[in-house]
Amino acid sequence: xxxxxxxxxxxxxxxxxxxxxxxxxxxxxxxxxxxxxxxxxxxxxxxxxxxxxxxxxxxxxxxxxxxxxxxxxxxxxxxxxxxxxxxxxxxxxxxxxxxxxxxxxxxxxxxxxxxxxxxxxxxxxxxxx
Numbered sequence: 001x002x003x004x005x006x007x008x009x010x011x012x013x014x015x016x017x018x019x020x021x022x023x024x025x026x027x028x029x030x031x032x033x034x035x036x037x038x039x040x041x042x043x044x045x046x047x048x049x050x051x052x053x054x055x056x057x058x059x060x061x062x063x064x065x066x067x068x069x070x071x072x073x074x075x076x077x078x079x080x081x082x083x084x085x086x087x088x089x090x091x092x093x094x095x096x097x098x099x100x101x102x103x104x105x106x107x108x109x110x111x112x113x114x115x116x117x118x119x120x121x122x123x124x125x126x127x128x129x
Contacts, residue, residue: 040095
């Protein structure tokens with residue numbers, strides 16, 4: 001188990017994701033960070049809040065992004081009521097992702113392999129004249 005430690009400063013969500021085997025979150029930009037790190041993600045959709053949080057994704061990518069992430073087994077979208085049932089009798093092995101699927105989605109949404117877009121962005125910022 002990994003629990004986010006706010007006493008370590010400056011901690012980042014990326015550090016937490018990078019050492020995790022499974023991330024459980026609500027909709028936020030975390031979904032893209034998790035995919036970029038190649039970790040399986042379960043998103044809990046809180047009805048109206050979830051729709052507001054995903055509005056921008058729908059505008060940019062249409063609703064195909066939901067199918068991409070769910071179809072490839074990178075992400076599962078669950079209502080709060082079905083979330084507990086989803087975890088019943090499961091182990092971490094039930095939430096493993098296929099590396100080639102992660103690469104395909106990362107190339108589509110980030111134009112790079114998982115983790116490479118972050119390195120590229122940081123490199124661009126540091127080398128900007």
